[in-house]
Amino acid sequence: MSEKPLKTDEQLIADFQNGNENAFVELVDRYKDRLVNFVYRFLHDMTDAEDMVQETFLKVYKNKHAYREIAKFSTWIYTIAGNLARSELRKRKRRKTYTMSALSFDDNEFTPVDPGKDTEGIVFNSYAGEEIMKAIYALAEPFKTIIILRDIQELSYEDISTILDIPMGTVKSRVNRARLKLQETLSYLKE
Amino acid sequence: MQNTDCTFICEQFTEYQENSLSSEIRAQVDTHLASCSACREIFQKLTGVVETLHKLPSLQASTDFTSTLLSRIETLNQETVWQKIYSSSYSRVAGYAIAAGLIVAIGINILIDPISPIKPGVQSNYAGEKINPDPRTESLAEVSDSSANQPADSLTLQNSPINSQNQSMQLVSGKK
Numbered sequence: 001m002s003e004k005p006l007k008t009d010e011q012l013i014a015d016f017q018n019g020n021e022n023a024f025v026e027l028v029d030r031y032k033d034r035l036v037n038f039v040y041r042f043l044h045d046m047t048d049a050e051d052m053v054q055e056t057f058l059k060v061y062k063n064k065h066a067y068r069e070i071a072k073f074s075t076w077i078y079t080i081a082g083n084l085a086r087s088e089l090r091k092r093k094r095r096k097t098y099t100m101s102a103l104s105f106d107d108n109e110f111t112p113v114d115p116g117k118d119t120e121g122i123v124f125n126s127y128a129g130e131e132i133m134k135a136i137y138a139l140a141e142p143f144k145t146i147i148i149l150r151d152i153q154e155l156s157y158e159d160i161s162t163i164l165d166i167p168m169g170t171v172k173s174r175v176n177r178a179r180l181k182l183q184e185t186l187s188y189l190k191e
Numbered sequence: 192m193q194n195t196d197c198t199f200i201c202e203q204f205t206e207y208q209e210n211s212l213s214s215e216i217r218a219q220v221d222t223h224l225a226s227c228s229a230c231r232e233i234f235q236k237l238t239g240v241v242e243t244l245h246k247l248p249s250l251q252a253s254t255d256f257t258s259t260l261l262s263r264i265e266t267l268n269q270e271t272v273w274q275k276i277y278s279s280s281y282s283r284v285a286g287y288a289i290a291a292g293l294i295v296a297i298g299i300n301i302l303i304d305p306i307s308p309i310k311p312g313v314q315s316n317y318a319g320e321k322i323n324p325d326p327r328t329e330s331l332a333e334v335s336d337s338s339a340n341q342p343a344d345s346l347t348l349q350n351s352p353i354n355s356q357n358q359s360m361q362l363v364s365g366k367k
């Protein structure tokens with residue numbers, strides 16, 4: 001018995017555009033975890049992250065014909081999810097401005113650190129997973145986005161360039177600056 | 192990163208780690224790192240940060256994620272169906288027919304009972320006893336008017352405007 005070759009994402013979205021709803025379900029299965037993982041890094045809240053990923057899929061469902069084969073399906077869906085997550089962050093920031101946060105660091109708003117809390121249980125080179133998550137959350141938006149796309153989602157420079165609609169050279173230099181900023185933030189948090 | 196040289200070196204770190212620098216610049220970074228402890232420290236920390244990021248546990252969507260999504264889509268589809276029905280020309284005609292029917296029904300209702308909100312009895316209540324067309328209240332008013340000739344005990348009763356008004360109200364409502 002030979003296994004049927006797996007369809008590409010692009011074949012699946014084409015099937016869905018032609019009315020095959022099962023193709024949509026297959027895409028949901030392929031992307032739900034990746035996207036929840038992606039959006040969670042922005043929002044730091046699992047319920048909100050799942051909600052936003054649901055919104056992402058609803059957008060895909062409603063606007064299936066907006067997808068054109070010139071782009072990869074993955075970059076298209078990451079763009080949708082990323083835009084939703086970032087607009088949610090902007091909303092939160094506005095709310096936060098009203099409530100007046102006393103802690104600020106450069107252009108970032110800081111989430112106070114709870115020392116000793118390491119729920120993800122990872123300690124590597126003296127950095128805990130939870131600490132690093134807080135540091136990412138505290139980064140200014142362009143740095144946060146690039147770190148999540150490159151270092152957590154591990155997307156290629158080319159894909160990131162498509163998703164953010166910026167040149168490859170800018171992607172590379174921004175990744176470097178974001179990492180330096182993150183490392184700086186971590187040192188600050190540890191003090 | 193005190194001088195431009197250090198800044199330049201730090202800008203190369205990512206590509207240095209990824210082995211994508213030209214051999215010339217790579218050699219520059221090597222030489223600098225060998226002599227500058229500040230940049231060396233930054234580079235080591237950076238390496239740690241990146242490795243931690245790569246080892247972050249990946250999260251999973253909850254088990255009912257897909258079923259919740261599909262039921263949301265079902266609701267959405269139902270709404271869309273209703274929107275289509277509502278906006279189709281056929282149903283617009285049906286809508287106009289229902290609206291026209293309602294207008295006709297209201298019109299007929301008004302014709303059958305044209306003054307239901309302003310019944311004569313109510314009118315007389317607002318205007319006072321003297322305009323009240325009911326003969327019984329008229330006679331009561333007469334009694335009130337002639338109260339001056341009545342004995343004191345009945346005078347207080349009959350002369351009270353509240354009392355007589357109450358009586359006329361009772362009569363009018365009784366007539367309805």
Ligand SMILES: [Zn+2]
Nearest residue numbers: 197227229230
């Ligand atoms: Zn240096």
